[in-house]
Amino acid sequence: MVSPLGIYVSVPFCKAKCSFCNFASDAFGPERMDGYVDRLCREIAETRLSVARMDARLERTVDSVYFGGGTPSLLSAEQFRTIFTTLRDEFEIRSEAEITLECAPGQLSEETLEELLGQGVNRVSLGVQSFVDREARAVGRLHTRVMCEEEIARLRRAGIRDVGIDLIAGLPHQTEGSWRESLERAIASGVEHVSVYMLEVDEDSRLGREALKGGERYGAENLPSEDESAALYEVACEALDVGGVRQYEISNFAREGHTSRHNVKYWKRLPYIGFGLDAHSMLRAGEGAVRFQNVDDLDVYMGDPSELKVLPQKNAKPDPEFVSREAAFEESLFLGLRLVEGVCFDDLQREFGVELVAAVMPGVEESREAGLLDVSEGRIFLTARGRMASNEVFCRLLISATA
Missing domain, CATH: 1.10.10.920 (Arc Repressor Mutant, subunit A)
Structure with a gap:
């Protein structure tokens, strides 16, 4: 049976880079964003040719589109209109498709929201991370608890069908008490989906580098231990379940009927294609599959199209990885x-x-x-x-x- 395609669109722009972030994203000016949208649309328009060279199958029918980042909500209404027009020129997006936007609280204009609703966006994932202001502020988040709750209410009034939030266990200053407060507010807000991630301490983020060398910047000296963070995860599993938000994947919890269709594609190895900086793809090819990803360097992505598709390893040659x-x-x-x-x-x-x-x-x-x-x-x-x-x-x- 042929499975509809999932599409991931990477938008690697933020108002400010959070200290815990290890993604290929950063703060850039409007001109850079304009050029990126042009490059992104060119990639989408040329993708059937590049996929054909791999002898992979690229379905035309799409039942999920996911805008991730970064903070995709920073794009303007006109930029989103351009991207959707290009996507619909190349693919048939089903009327009942799940279309998701990642968003930082307070960073989605009314004009952009109106455009997204008109384009069929029906799911918004808010990067809350913590409803406790001290914890959010410690890692460079620009929002407060009040802003988060107001944003959830605004999205509901606008008609967004599914509102989800991300929370992080293991933030600086976090205790079991403050973590329970975030969980309780998440449940009370009525959001349909909650993702719970354990803070990653590695050399790919400023906070991680500081913690590994035993420094104090970015709140590194106030990080919970690994055992404490693991205990916080267990608290989340229990509290969310009691609150009717059931776990369906290691990091993901949803009310009945509100699992993320797009993310389930990853775990069930259903075909998806990614566009934009550091975007990953998996398509069927012959009796197997092929995986490939885009470069994670913005200057390279904006440059020579022949350098676009690379293997997961950095500096690898531009060849796809055929899955045995x-x-x-x-x-x-x-x-x-x-x-x-x-x-x-x-x-x-x-x-x-x-x-x-x-x-x-x-x-x-x-x-x-x-x-x-x-x-x-x-x-x-x-x-x-x-x-x-x-x-x-x-x-x-x-x-x-x-x-």
């Missing part, structure tokens, strides 16, 4: 296990054969005995403890498969 049968099996297993519903043995055997499934069974049994996996009615899925240690589970299964 074995790699596709591993992806199906590991991505599928991120979902609370897990993966179905019959589905895996039907697509990849009995031998590959049998090869991971020792790892499945070992993880089950450790309380990290469970098996029921022909499905395997992570336990609550397993979701906290998912990388350990994946390593056990990978070792089992290659033994």
Whole structure:
């Protein structure tokens, strides 16, 4: 059965770069944004030619479009109109498609909101991160709790069908009490979707670099420990469930009927294509699949089109990565296990054969005995403890498969 395509549009612009951010985004002026939209539309218009060179299949029918960033809401109404016109020239976006915009509270003008509603945008994901002003301010967020709550109310009045928010566990100054306050306000707001992310401490963000060297800037000395952050995640799982916002993926929670159609494509290995800086794609090719991504350097992206598509590794040559049968099996297993519903043995055997499934069974049994996996009615899925240690589970299964 042919699955409709998902489209991701990267808009790497922000009013200010948050200290925890490790994405390919930054603050730029209007002229840079104008040039980016032109380059983006050129990429969209030329994509069928570039995909054809990979012998990949690019479906015309689309049932999800996701504008991520950065802060896509900084684009003007006219810029969004130009992008949507280009997308509809190349693709058939279904009338019932899920169309999502990532947005920072207080950074979506009435004119742009009106244009987006006219273009069919029906889902907005707000980068709240924390409803506690001290925590938001510590990492460079420009909003307050009051602004967040007012923005949620404004989006509802405008007719946005689904409003979601992002929260981060492990921010500077965060305690269990302040975290519960954020969770309680999220539930009370009635938002349909909540994403809970653990703060990443690595060298790709200013806060991460400062924390790793033991410094004090950006609130690094006030970060909760890894164990404390893990405990906050467990608190979120429990509190959101009680509040009717059920977990359906390791980091994602939704009220009934409001899961993110677009993000589910990633975890179920359904085809999607990304446009813009550092955007990723996965398309079907022959009996398998091909993955490719755009460069993560804005100057390069704005330059020579021949340098656009590259492998995930930095400085790799501009070739796609063709996914082997074995790699596709591993992806199906590991991505599928991120979902609370897990993966179905019959589905895996039907697509990849009995031998590959049998090869991971020792790892499945070992993880089950450790309380990290469970098996029921022909499905395997992570336990609550397993979701906290998912990388350990994946390593056990990978070792089992290659033994």
